[in-house]
Amino acid sequence: MPNTNKSEENILEINNLQTTFFTEESEVKAVDGVSFTIPKGKTVGVVGESGSGKSITSLSILRLVDKPGKIVGGEIKFKGENLLDKSETEMRKIRGKEISMIFQEPMTSLNPTYTVGQQINEAFKIHEGLGKTSARKRSLEMLKLVGIPSPEKRIDQYPHELSGGMRQRVMIAIALACNPELLIADEPTTALDVTIQAQILELIKDLQQKLHMSVLLITHDLGVVAETCDYVAVMYCGKIVEFADVKSIFNNPQHPYTVGLLSSLPPHDRDIEGDLPVIPGAVPSPDELPVGCRFAPRCAHASDICNTLPNLVTNENGNQVRCWIYSDKWDGNPEVEVNAERTT
Amino acid sequence: MSEPAIQQPATTPPQPKKPSNLWMENFKNFYKKLRKNKAAMIGGFLILFFIIVAILGPFLTPHDPDTPDVVNKLQPPSAEHWFGTDHHGRDIFTRIIHGMSITLYVGFFSVILGATFGVLIGIVSGYYGGRTDSFLMRCMDVLLAFPGILLALAIVSVLGGSLRNVIIAVAIFSIPVFARIVRGSTLAVKKLEYVDAIKALGASDIRIIFKHILPNVTSPLIVQATLSIATAVLTAAGLSFLGLGAKPPTPEWGAMLSEGRNYLYSAPHVAFFPGIAIVLVVLAFNILGDGLRDALDPKMKK
Numbered sequence: 001m002p003n004t005n006k007s008e009e010n011i012l013e014i015n016n017l018q019t020t021f022f023t024e025e026s027e028v029k030a031v032d033g034v035s036f037t038i039p040k041g042k043t044v045g046v047v048g049e050s051g052s053g054k055s056i057t058s059l060s061i062l063r064l065v066d067k068p069g070k071i072v073g074g075e076i077k078f079k080g081e082n083l084l085d086k087s088e089t090e091m092r093k094i095r096g097k098e099i100s101m102i103f104q105e106p107m108t109s110l111n112p113t114y115t116v117g118q119q120i121n122e123a124f125k126i127h128e129g130l131g132k133t134s135a136r137k138r139s140l141e142m143l144k145l146v147g148i149p150s151p152e153k154r155i156d157q158y159p160h161e162l163s164g165g166m167r168q169r170v171m172i173a174i175a176l177a178c179n180p181e182l183l184i185a186d187e188p189t190t191a192l193d194v195t196i197q198a199q200i201l202e203l204i205k206d207l208q209q210k211l212h213m214s215v216l217l218i219t220h221d222l223g224v225v226a227e228t229c230d231y232v233a234v235m236y237c238g239k240i241v242e243f244a245d246v247k248s249i250f251n252n253p254q255h256p257y258t259v260g261l262l263s264s265l266p267p268h269d270r271d272i273e274g275d276l277p278v279i280p281g282a283v284p285s286p287d288e289l290p291v292g293c294r295f296a297p298r299c300a301h302a303s304d305i306c307n308t309l310p311n312l313v314t315n316e317n318g319n320q321v322r323c324w325i326y327s328d329k330w331d332g333n334p335e336v337e338v339n340a341e342r343t344t
Numbered sequence: 345m346s347e348p349a350i351q352q353p354a355t356t357p358p359q360p361k362k363p364s365n366l367w368m369e370n371f372k373n374f375y376k377k378l379r380k381n382k383a384a385m386i387g388g389f390l391i392l393f394f395i396i397v398a399i400l401g402p403f404l405t406p407h408d409p410d411t412p413d414v415v416n417k418l419q420p421p422s423a424e425h426w427f428g429t430d431h432h433g434r435d436i437f438t439r440i441i442h443g444m445s446i447t448l449y450v451g452f453f454s455v456i457l458g459a460t461f462g463v464l465i466g467i468v469s470g471y472y473g474g475r476t477d478s479f480l481m482r483c484m485d486v487l488l489a490f491p492g493i494l495l496a497l498a499i500v501s502v503l504g505g506s507l508r509n510v511i512i513a514v515a516i517f518s519i520p521v522f523a524r525i526v527r528g529s530t531l532a533v534k535k536l537e538y539v540d541a542i543k544a545l546g547a548s549d550i551r552i553i554f555k556h557i558l559p560n561v562t563s564p565l566i567v568q569a570t571l572s573i574a575t576a577v578l579t580a581a582g583l584s585f586l587g588l589g590a591k592p593p594t595p596e597w598g599a600m601l602s603e604g605r606n607y608l609y610s611a612p613h614v615a616f617f618p619g620i621a622i623v624l625v626v627l628a629f630n631i632l633g634d635g636l637r638d639a640l641d642p643k644m645k646k
Contacts (some may be wrong), residue, residue, distance in 0.1 A: 062544055064540065064543055064544060067473065075425065083549070092546045092548060093548075094546070095544055095546035096544065096545035096546035096547075097470055097546060097547060099542075100544070100545070101544040102538075103537050103540065103541055103544075105537050106540060108536055108537040109537045109538050109540075109541045109555055110538055110541070111538045111542070112538075112559075112560070113559045113560060122542065122545060122547065122555075123545055126545060126546050126548075126551070127546060171541070174541075174545065175545075317565060
């Protein structure tokens with residue numbers, strides 16, 4: 001655990017979470033020993049490529065992993081209580097009331113057969129047992145809160161009558177209806193236009209301040225991370241390879257994968273000549289993971305020791321990194337400069 | 345010429361659009377598509393006509409359906425007896441009108457009963473999956489393994505012949521068809537993101553199933569129900585024909601057909617008219633069902 005967090009109260013602590021998908025031939029460890037914490041009132045971003053296990057991590061927190069997936073180990077402590085010990089009924093009371101989630105696709109995340117108002121009402125009906133009139137009043141307030149113009153008209157409209165950004169606002173209104181303490185946003189802006197993306201992120205940030213909640217933001221967009229997050233967890237093949245505060249990640253990335261991700265972003269301050277740098281190779285298929293460090297086959301600095309799996313080690317800044325380069329056992333080039341290619 | 349020009353602005357002020365209703369809008373769209381299908385429209389209106397006949401007809405017929413009039417037995421169609429009389433001298437036209445409500449009653453109720461259980465089984469099976477699904481679907485496979493009429497025959501023989509038992513028998517054999525269709529649609533709807541979203545909101549399974557999945561699987565259900573009514577009518581008539589359904593004085597068409605069988609050569613009209621009535625009702629439901637399928641099929645939008 002980063003010691004920067006120790007002084008603060010953590011709303012969520014994930015320890016060694018393991019979620020595995022069982023198929024007839026194989027077991028796929030989608031989330032393999034993930035640990036991180038979300039401090040109260042802060043935003044933690046989880047970045048990674050498709051298939052790195054970031055969405056499964058978020059679904060695991062709400063215990064919504066569908067078969068054949070199963071949480072096989074670890075603990076998820078929400079306000080000190082392990083969610084994995086809760087019964088299904090207890091979990092239902094937590095979902096939507098204490099931990100809410102918004103999804104990637106605002107186009108399909110709303111039920112086409114009900115009006116916007118009816119869908120926000122669902123939250124009040126499920127958790128607070130409100131009647132029609134009072135639920136409607138609260139729904140109107142929520143629509144106002146998420147900045148939907150003329151909410152009195154919108155409340156009776158169906159999802160297909162709204163634009164993508166508007167629908168994502170409605171999703172947020174539903175998620176925040178019961179004033180949750182933790183909001184999980186699974187790529188909330190991926191399906192939206194760039195301008196709308198900025199608005200939605202701004203809205204989430206705004207509401208976070210207003211409602212004092214913590215946010216877990218799942219994304220593959222480092223720009224979104226820079227804008228909104230306090231801490232960042234970088235995931236690769238089901239494992240966290242680096243966990244640090246947002247400044248450290250961008251100014252002084254430690255793990256070669258993080259460095260690779262950052263250097264493949266187009267720089268905003270100068271034109272690039274030729275191609276953007278890329279990380280060579282591809283994400284290994286989840287049933288043929290390397291034995292050692294999962295990034296080793298694609299890593300420019302890989303050495304013999306990388307055939308054993310490094311641990312997530314906390315450094316003097318309180319940040320965590322899973323790489324042999326920073327350990328005493330490092331047997332590669334002692335002068336290795338992970339950040340070298342970025343500083344040029 | 346000038347008159348309509350003056351009236352126009354008065355009748356079309358730019359009204360603020362009323363909060364539109366998806367159901368109404370969908371229904372309008374659907375009706376537009378259905379109207380293009382002439383056969384389906386004819387089927388639909390025939391069924392409407394049949395329903396009206398079933399409700400009002402019995403009050404308007406000139407004869408009593410059950411009182412024998414042996415003097416006038418086996419009369420061919422005439423102005424007095426439009427469809428002729430049967431071997432007891434009863435007016436066939438009157439009996440067919442009275443039989444209409446029995447036929448529709450059997451058709452609708454057996455399908456409603458069968459669909460209710462079928463939908464429940466299908467939706468539970470599709471939603472929960474796994475062993476529940478395997479068990480329920482194997483049960484349905486067992487039911488499907490029997491030819492429909494044979495299964496109904498067996499059930500009625502066990503329960504005893506009566507109209508109520510015919511309804512139960514027809515309902516039972518239509519259960520697996522509904523269960524399969526609903527299971528398939530549920531599997532598709534279950535994968536949609538909004539089901540995840542409502543789960544993440546803390547909704548219980550029952551709420552998800554009935555409030556969020558059921559309304560989205562109704563289209564194939566309506567089509568199947570319409571087609572099933574045709575089958576139900578046919579099977580019920582078949583069972584009565586075999587003497588396992590409605591008992592003799594009841595003006596049930598299958599039973600009338602069976603009675604007319606003995607006079608096929610001397611008085612063919614006794615069997616002909618009930619037969620035609622059955623054909624018309626079955627045909628009407630079938631073409632309406634086909635038309636509904638086309639109109640509700642999203643792939644046929646253009």
